[in-house]
Structures are given as C-alpha cells and as structure tokens.
Amino acid sequence: MNIHLAEHFGMCFGVKAALRSINEIETSGGVTVLGELVHNPVVQKQLVEQGIKYGSPEKIGEAESGTVVFTAHGVSDNTRRGWSETSLQVVDTTCPLVKKAHRSLECLVLAGYLPVVIGQRDHVEVRGLTGDFPEAIVVLEASDIDAIPEGVEKIGIISQTTQPVKRVQGLVDEIAKRFHGAEVRFVNTVCQPTRDRQQAMEDLCRKCDTVVVVGGRNSNNTKQLVESSRARGCDTIHVVEPGELFKDRFANSRNVGVTAGTSTLDETVEEVVETLRGFTVSSSVLATELSS
Ligand code: SF4
Structure with missing residues (x-):
C-alpha cells in the first residue's frame, strides 16, 4: 500500500496566524473569541483548557472583561466599530x-x-x-x-x-x-489556499483508489473535500483522529491519499500517516512535506 499526501492540505496561513495571535494574548484578564475560530474539536478542546471563552460578534459588549478576538473570517465594519467603542481590548485576526x-x-x-x-x-x-x-x-x-x-x-x-x-x-x-x-x-474572492486544496484533491483522486480526509465533522471545507473525493469515485474515509482508522478497511487499497481540511492540525495529519504506515510494512510515503 502506497501513501500519498496531497500537495496542499490542512491549515491555511490565515487560521494559523489567528491561532498564533490567540496563543500570544495575556489570558489573565479573560479572552473571548467572537465566533468559532476553527471547526476542529482537537483545537477547540485545547483552547477551552486554556480558559478561552466563546461569544457572538454581533452581541457587542457582551463579554467578560479582558480581550475579545475577531476570528480569521472577520466581522462587519459596523461590528468592528461597535466593539472598539467598548472598554474591552480588541484583537483582530481577520485574514487579509x-x-x-x-x-x-x-x-x-x-x-x-x-x-x-x-x-x-x-x-x-x-x-x-x-x-x-x-x-x-x-x-x-x-x-x-x-x-x-x-x-x-x-x-x-x-x-x-x-x-x-x-x-x-x-x-x-x-x-x-x-x-x-x-x-x-x-470578482472571484475564493481564496488561494481553498483553490489549492481543491485542486490538490483532484490530483490525489487521479492516482489513488482510497482517500482519507482528516478534519472536524462540523468543518465545512472538510466536508467539501469528502464530497469532492466521493464525486470522483474514490473510496473515501473521513476521520477526525487517527484512532478512527482500522486496518481491515484498507484490505483492498493499493494507493491511499491523505488530505485535510483547513482547520486540521499538522500533528493530526502526521499521526494519521503514521497509523497508515503501521498498517503495512511495505507502505511508502511519496510526498512527505508536511507543510501546505
Ligand atoms: S480566507 Fe482562506 S486563507 Fe484566509 S483564513 Fe479563510 S480559508 Fe484561510
């Protein structure tokens, strides 16, 4: 069984930058993220463990004292102005x-x-x-x-x-x-990382009989990758974590592709590849660069 990584997969630069910003915030005064930062239960759990809370961007002023964060997918200019007029510190991680x-x-x-x-x-x-x-x-x-x-x-x-x-x-x-x-x-405003991941999925399906898509079940772009793979006739397996993979499922697979939605951590993809490698001694990873 050969394992092929998609040329582009996983977290985009916009979401990575937003996560970096959040990790740099002094949390003692309380941090409220306005909206869902990433549709990924692994990341959400980590953030909750750090004491980060969630709120709605439209509920201006409804947050505990401290810092509020706009997510990578932004807010309206009106909302931005509204929050800037409160006493809270605002961190804006809107993707360019x-x-x-x-x-x-x-x-x-x-x-x-x-x-x-x-x-x-x-x-x-x-x-x-x-x-x-x-x-x-x-x-x-x-x-x-x-x-x-x-x-x-x-x-x-x-x-x-x-x-x-x-x-x-x-x-x-x-x-x-x-x-x-x-x-x-x-005006085509579909972002380049989204286009790259969709194109990479098409390329993957051309050479693979089976595709593993890694990402949250509530992640829209992960679901789109799953649909896209199925539409191209690939046997498609959607997992959130490597523990959901079972060796028997790959009994008839010769070329297995791996890709991930834009909210999936590189570490999770690495663990999935390691698990697949463990399923066969003859597997080979043909594209090992774990960066998108
Ligand atoms: S617009 Fe594209 S690059 Fe920016 S955060 Fe969203 S998915 Fe990522």
Whole structure:
C-alpha cells in the first residue's frame, strides 16, 4: 500500500496566524473569541483548557472583561466599530483575503452594482459582509437566484472565500444566463489556499483508489473535500483522529491519499500517516512535506 499526501492540505496561513495571535494574548484578564475560530474539536478542546471563552460578534459588549478576538473570517465594519467603542481590548485576526472580499464588495456597491454574495447565509464571514451591506443577496443554490429582482441593470458578485470554485462558477454562469440584459461583474474572492486544496484533491483522486480526509465533522471545507473525493469515485474515509482508522478497511487499497481540511492540525495529519504506515510494512510515503 502506497501513501500519498496531497500537495496542499490542512491549515491555511490565515487560521494559523489567528491561532498564533490567540496563543500570544495575556489570558489573565479573560479572552473571548467572537465566533468559532476553527471547526476542529482537537483545537477547540485545547483552547477551552486554556480558559478561552466563546461569544457572538454581533452581541457587542457582551463579554467578560479582558480581550475579545475577531476570528480569521472577520466581522462587519459596523461590528468592528461597535466593539472598539467598548472598554474591552480588541484583537483582530481577520485574514487579509477576507478583508479583500469586503473591499471588493464595497467597490462594487460604490460603482452601482446590486451586491450578490455566493456563500452560506449563516457563516460568520457572510454575516460580516451582509452586516455592512444588508441589501446584498446571498446565493448558495440556483433557487436563491430568484431573489434577484427582474430588471436590475448591474449585478456585482463576490464569493465567500471558502466556497468550492466549481459551485461559484456555476452560479455566476446561471446568474449571467438569467439576467442576460444586465451587466454582470464577478470578482472571484475564493481564496488561494481553498483553490489549492481543491485542486490538490483532484490530483490525489487521479492516482489513488482510497482517500482519507482528516478534519472536524462540523468543518465545512472538510466536508467539501469528502464530497469532492466521493464525486470522483474514490473510496473515501473521513476521520477526525487517527484512532478512527482500522486496518481491515484498507484490505483492498493499493494507493491511499491523505488530505485535510483547513482547520486540521499538522500533528493530526502526521499521526494519521503514521497509523497508515503501521498498517503495512511495505507502505511508502511519496510526498512527505508536511507543510501546505
Ligand atoms: S480559508 Fe482562506 S480566507 Fe479563510 S483564513 Fe484561510 S486563507 Fe484566509
């Protein structure tokens, strides 16, 4: 059995930077993270053990004394202003690529486009975008396009940074088709780490019969990797931790791919690879660079 690591996998630079910032905060005054920092139970447990609490970015002022932290996927400018007017210390770990999505939407609105955001309405990043532009129409399925009013002349589209590229392009094409009389402008704000991981998954599926996806069950991008692998016909195994792997499951596997969502720790991926290696003495790790 050969083990192949995806060329790009696991935590992105934005989430790593946010975790680093949190670990550098003096916690004695209390730290409240506004939103879920990473959808990973291993990391969540570590943070809870450090005494870190969780709150909602929209509940301005509702936190214990000390420091509040905006997560990598940001908040609206209104929310940011609101928290800065409280007596709490604010640490902003918003990823630069999320800030870019905010600025792109702002530019489109200023240029007179009806704003459309492709993404999940309840995701913290989309809530941040619609917090500043409540008129924005959120589209995740083709049926959501019905909310765009007939006769609109200019439609400006951006995407949540972590949406699958193919879904986004399909929805943009559908909007352009339905509103062929309108000027449709699309600014592609799917972030590069998301694109890289999706492309790496496609490459992995070309050479593997089995794929192990490592990541939280509540992690959206991990689920997307699982779906993507299944859609390409790979026997796909989703695990949160290496203890969920069983040797018998790989009895018919010749080439096993390993990838991980953007909230998965490198250490967890290393442990998964070590466990798989232990399943066979003839296994070989073909791509051992554990960095994305
Ligand atoms: S997934 Fe992309 S946008 Fe989100 S934190 Fe990572 S790099 Fe930034």
